[in-house]
Amino acid sequence: MKKSIADLMKIRDEALKNMQLRDQSESNCRVVVGMGTCGISAGARPVLRAIIDEINKRSLNNVQVVQTGCVGMCRFEPMFDVNINDEKVTYVNMTSEKARQVVVEHIVNKRVIRDYTIGKSENE
């Protein structure tokens, strides 16, 4: 355990150095993951982890990930919203693979993946 804490201190010092280098622009992108009972039992946890992992991998510092409860559309879970500049897109029936695609296509490349959105699923 002692050695482990020493490692943590090293990480802290490293992070403090990086923090000054990082650009401090305000976050303009918010991802809201449904984490109610329905979401969790449908597999929201791996989806959430995939989103955060992909964001970290690409150092997307201005993306904020938050949770919300059940929004009443349990049959579409796992689902999450991507809000960029107050424009909301809801992605439904997510898996960790699909979630990674959404991060890359929507958040990085700014192209909505229509096939995964709620509008598409509802018409089927």
Add this chain to the structure above:
Amino acid sequence: MRDISMHVLDIAMNSIKANATVIKIMIIESDETIRLIIKDNGCGMDKETLNSVVDPFFTTRKTRNVGLGIPLLYQNVKRTSGKFNITSSLKLGTAIEAIFNRKHIDCIPLGDINETIISLILLEPLIDFIYTRKNSFKKYVLNTKKIKRVLNGVKINEKEVIDWLKADLLNFSMAF
């Protein structure tokens, strides 16, 4: 819910909603049982609410009239002829205790509890989590309050810190 770790995430979400600032999660294993305790210092519940939490047709939500989190846990515990207990007092917080009979054929597995703990820390970095895992040989405690003290302003949900937490959790769960 496929495993106990999912229930832990779900029940902890209730604590978050109750504006808890400290959430204690304990998993105590023996040969016969898995004991799960989740305790928070959130807003708590009054007697009437407390008596109806295991009823699936009770919920605090105004929009719908079902709430399944606690009923599902209750059901999974009772299926193993285990014990379920919930206590709460207004403004002080709530505690849930669930004892699964692990020898029972219907007992769901523990699941990836480390992932649940990491997910909670990622989602709510400002809340303090005290996670204890214990069996008759070993005890592991992760207290985010202590870790934040070491971090001295660096966020606990920074990628590198999360990687460290993951390694630390994994290191100890190998011994279980």
